[in-house]
Amino acid sequence: xxxxxxxxxxxxxxxxxxxxxxxxxxxxxxxxxxxxxxxxxxxxxxxxxxxxxxxxxxxxxxxxxxxxxxxxxxxxxxxxxxxxxxxxxxxxxxxxxxxxxxxxxxxxxxxxxxxxxxxxxxxxxxxxxxxxxxxxxxxxxxxxxxxxxxxxxxxxxxxxxxxxxxxxxxxxxxxxxxxxxxxxxxxxxxxxxxxxxxxxxxxxxxxxxxxxxxxxxxxxxxxxxxxxxxxxxxxxxxxxxxxxxxxxxxxxxxxxxxxxxxxxxxxxxxxxxx
Amino acid sequence: xxxxxxxxxxxxxxxxxxxxxxxxxxxxxxxxxxxxxxxxxxxxxxxxxxxxxxxxxxxxxxxxxxxxxxxxxxxxxxxxxxxxxxxxxxxxxxxxxxxxxxxxxxxxxxxxxxxxxxxxxxxxxxxxxxxxxxxxxxxxxxxxxxxxxxxxxxxxxxxxxxxxxxxxxxxxxxxxxxxxxxxxxxxxxxxxxxxxxxxxxxxxxxxxxxxxxxxxxxxxxxxxxxxxxxxxxxxxxxxxxxxxxxxxxxxxxxxxxxxxxxxxxxxxxxxxxx
Numbered sequence: 001x002x003x004x005x006x007x008x009x010x011x012x013x014x015x016x017x018x019x020x021x022x023x024x025x026x027x028x029x030x031x032x033x034x035x036x037x038x039x040x041x042x043x044x045x046x047x048x049x050x051x052x053x054x055x056x057x058x059x060x061x062x063x064x065x066x067x068x069x070x071x072x073x074x075x076x077x078x079x080x081x082x083x084x085x086x087x088x089x090x091x092x093x094x095x096x097x098x099x100x101x102x103x104x105x106x107x108x109x110x111x112x113x114x115x116x117x118x119x120x121x122x123x124x125x126x127x128x129x130x131x132x133x134x135x136x137x138x139x140x141x142x143x144x145x146x147x148x149x150x151x152x153x154x155x156x157x158x159x160x161x162x163x164x165x166x167x168x169x170x171x172x173x174x175x176x177x178x179x180x181x182x183x184x185x186x187x188x189x190x191x192x193x194x195x196x197x198x199x200x201x202x203x204x205x206x207x208x209x210x211x212x213x214x215x216x217x218x219x220x221x222x223x224x225x226x227x228x229x230x231x232x233x234x235x236x237x238x239x240x241x242x243x244x245x246x247x248x249x250x251x252x253x254x255x256x257x258x259x260x261x262x263x264x265x266x267x268x269x270x271x272x273x274x
Numbered sequence: 275x276x277x278x279x280x281x282x283x284x285x286x287x288x289x290x291x292x293x294x295x296x297x298x299x300x301x302x303x304x305x306x307x308x309x310x311x312x313x314x315x316x317x318x319x320x321x322x323x324x325x326x327x328x329x330x331x332x333x334x335x336x337x338x339x340x341x342x343x344x345x346x347x348x349x350x351x352x353x354x355x356x357x358x359x360x361x362x363x364x365x366x367x368x369x370x371x372x373x374x375x376x377x378x379x380x381x382x383x384x385x386x387x388x389x390x391x392x393x394x395x396x397x398x399x400x401x402x403x404x405x406x407x408x409x410x411x412x413x414x415x416x417x418x419x420x421x422x423x424x425x426x427x428x429x430x431x432x433x434x435x436x437x438x439x440x441x442x443x444x445x446x447x448x449x450x451x452x453x454x455x456x457x458x459x460x461x462x463x464x465x466x467x468x469x470x471x472x473x474x475x476x477x478x479x480x481x482x483x484x485x486x487x488x489x490x491x492x493x494x495x496x497x498x499x500x501x502x503x504x505x506x507x508x509x510x511x512x513x514x515x516x517x518x519x520x521x522x523x524x525x526x527x528x529x530x531x532x533x534x535x536x537x538x539x540x541x542x543x544x545x546x547x548x
Contacts, residue, residue, distance in 0.1 A: 109499070146421070163460075210425065230386075
């Protein structure tokens with residue numbers, strides 16, 4: 001059986017159902033037959049980590065990821081240390097939830113020196129490795145689309161994320177590949193091959209033309225221009241056997257709909273176009 | 275004297291003064307002491323090519339570029355041939371204006387196969403080379419920011435533009451580097467070094483945080499997060515001695531102001547931050 005044509009590896013990233021909290025998202029996945037979930041820390045904080053871990057175990061759901069650690073670069077050493085402390089808390093949360101990966105959105109530069117910010121990212125991840133290893137948590141560097149280089153992440157391509165992974169040289173650091181962030185990359189095929197053995201997560205959604213909003217204008221799989229099936233094949237051929245997490249930030253469309261309907265469409269599109 | 279600290283190599287890309295036609299832009303440059311201009315084909319069509327060429331010669335302005343050729347990929351061979359015909363007309367116009375370069379915005383894919391569209395771009399440029407060479411026109415492949423991969427250009431990085439240039443292996447094809455499109459690139463330094471001898475144009479503006487609009491939300495140099503001086507140094511160190519064209523698409527800010535004031539600010543910022 002083709003690994004992604006049934007929903008045994010489908011996961012709901014709860015950013016897709018923005019109006020639901022942790023409990024509602026877990027219950028919604030159970031109703032829809034979705035076997036896994038990716039959490040966001042703000043939602044976990046609202047529900048409580050221990051309570052969330054209890055609920056997700058009771059529901060028998062797999063936790064494919066926690067969003068997000070990262071945001072490493074800062075102007076002062078004290079602030080950078082504070083960011084690392086926050087990431088240690090995120091690692092604790094991912095450990096308690098038995099999540100496959102803590103997703104790292106690495107953060108923007110505090111000034112115009114983007115290369116210096118990249119060095120801060122490398123330094124911070126290096127500092128976190130022993131703590132992550134001790135708790136059995138994997139750190140997944142998610143390259144973000146270059147349009148977020150100014151405000152969300154200086155790590156903008158799979159290639160540079162893999163440069164970091166190779167420098168870390170530990171199974172506790174890998175990459176998370178999101179179709180929205182990487183679909184345009186001319187060297188995608190080659191870089192996904194290179195990522196073999198280091199892919200800790202796979203996120204899907206679609207790129208709409210026109211894009212209604214730079215952050216909250218993502219599309220449902222099949223509604224945009226991304227050849228999702230081709231990218232999925234690359235990721236599978238690179239040996240990835242984890243979940244396929246649907247993450248759709250969509251303020252004007254999917255967030256306004258009944259979340260149960262959204263999950264029904266996610267399941268259907270996952271079968272037909274991913 | 276540092277090549278870019280006076281305005282002898284400053285150029286106005288007329289997209290910056292959207293409300294002005296060709297005549298007004300030429301006259302505005304003369305008033306501001308800006309010695310060069312980059313034209314857009316829609317403005318040239320409105321003013322007439324012969325009349326525009328006459329005016330710009332009379333004013334003693336250098337023509338640093340014509341925007342734009344390109345838009346190569348299409349679903350049918352007939353449509354692709356029509357696009358190439360249009361590019362031949364653009365080459366004729368650039369020749370008549372004695373422009374340094376015809377800027378190529380290569381176009382989006384007609385379907386989800388972005389790699390096939392990239393091959394169409396390579397094929398089309400290859401077909402245009404003899405015509406460009408005959409008329410003494412240089413074709414400048416401008417990699418566009420990856421956020422335009424779905425609707426404007428499948429050529430998204432300097433690296434892949436240089437792959438194309440190297441495949442063409444002719445002095446009639448090179449690259450145009452726009453800070454807005456490439457600033458985020460982790461391999462920018464290396465790729466600009468690689469571009470040495472092939473840089474046919476250099477465009478500047480700034481990336482605003484937040485970005486007010488994906489197409490028409492560009493910033494004045496100094497108002498955003500791009501280290502313009504660092505990128506200018508890379509381009510200079512790669513041997514570029516052409517003009518520095520200011521191209522600011524700004525529907526809600528600079529397009530609403532008095533264009534003479536806009537030119538005054540361009541001159542000032544060019545001296546102080548580029």
